[in-house]
Amino acid sequence: MNIEHDSFPVRRRGRPCKHAADLGETRELLLRTGVELLTEQGFSATGIDQILRRVGVPKGSFYNYFKSKEAFGAELIERYRVYFLRKLERHLGNAALSPLARLQAFIADAQHGMQKFDFSRGCLAGNLGQEMGTLPETFRAQLNAVFADWQDRLARNFEVARAVGEIAENADCLRLAAFFWIGWEGAVMRAKLEKSVAPLEIFADGFFASVARR
């Protein structure tokens, strides 16, 4: 999710050329920057002017591409859902590791990612979930769907773990996955607050203790 400002062409008023290489670039850049800022600050504290300043785009362009700040937010949530699922798949789909080791790899990657950005970035869905008290009600279903998706994907991982005997035969995979994601959001929030990976590690340890075979 690195943003390349250097190669961005000068923007001119008027209809763009048919074969222009930069078609759609403004919109793309707005979305990327939006995701970034929402991951750092959440929705309410992120004003449109801040996004526009960061990208260097006039307000008219923003409202040309998005009906409203709300519509923009909805697209950001969807974009983050897809991005995160892809990242999750990279780890949970890694057949070279056992199911629980795949989850460990995801956790390690997340820790590394947070350190990389000096703990300024958390989870966009968690941020927005926390401020749902003042957000458009349409976001609620969207966010719940995001968490449900992640939950399903992780539950499938646990089903494999169960099948190979890595966790108990009577384990409720869906509930386990729910438990993980519920706690994970708390851990990410605390990691941001403390600027430390400790909360992620503490949560992971506790989680794995809860699924330890016995």
Next chain:
Amino acid sequence: MNIEHDSFPVRRRGRPCKHAADLGETRELLLRTGVELLTEQGFSATGIDQILRRVGVPKGSFYNYFKSKEAFGAELIERYRVYFLRKLERHLGNAALSPLARLQAFIADAQHGMQKFDFSRGCLAGNLGQEMGTLPETFRAQLNAVFADWQDRLARNFEVARAVGEIAENADCLRLAAFFWIGWEGAVMRAKLEKSVAPLEIFADGFFASVARR
């Protein structure tokens, strides 16, 4: 934390009487309302005008009592810390129950509290922790101290649990307490989002599974 608007006397300009029953009431009311709104909405999404409208107090009064919105916020955090510790003590100090049963009682009370307010209220410290990316840096230490207090209190509960054989002899009480509060914030956020106690229950189950004696 019910607010009694009915009995609030008419406020007049000028220095109040020396023996007036309502001395300090305006300030008290602002603090109460502030805690309420921060528990529902967080800091950034809660504007001063909203608080003033809810209480029915002019802006001049607010800035008479508080140096700034930041100073106000700092007092709210402190107030919440004390309030919550007291509530925690009511449960964890209950000698009629075993240590783990005390924690269960706290959890049940929290579920009941969230339902009572239709899941509109979460945890003030959790809300602010999530939006720390845009809050005054002074809040960070304050919030971390809040969580550390709660952690210590719960760890003491686990030490008793360990002493009476309710959890393993080699259990790391402080780490267990950290694990609980880390996950708890995620559970509260999800309960607010889903408007359901399910996340609290799922987290609690997973937590108790992780400390089950074995």
Next chain:
DNA sequence: CGAATATTAGACCGATCGTCTAATATTCGC
């Protein structure tokens, strides 16, 4: 009695947000 004190009141200014018209350049169809 006047000065000091402590409260309420709200105007003011700059920043921000969302809306929306205007300017502008290319494409399209006749």
Next chain:
DNA sequence: GCGAATATTAGACGATCGGTCTAATATTCG
């Protein structure tokens, strides 16, 4: 080639909000 249609950038505008600060006002104090 020309005018209409299209698709982009630009930023003015009005309402709201946050924070500042002067004024009004009532009681206490010396």
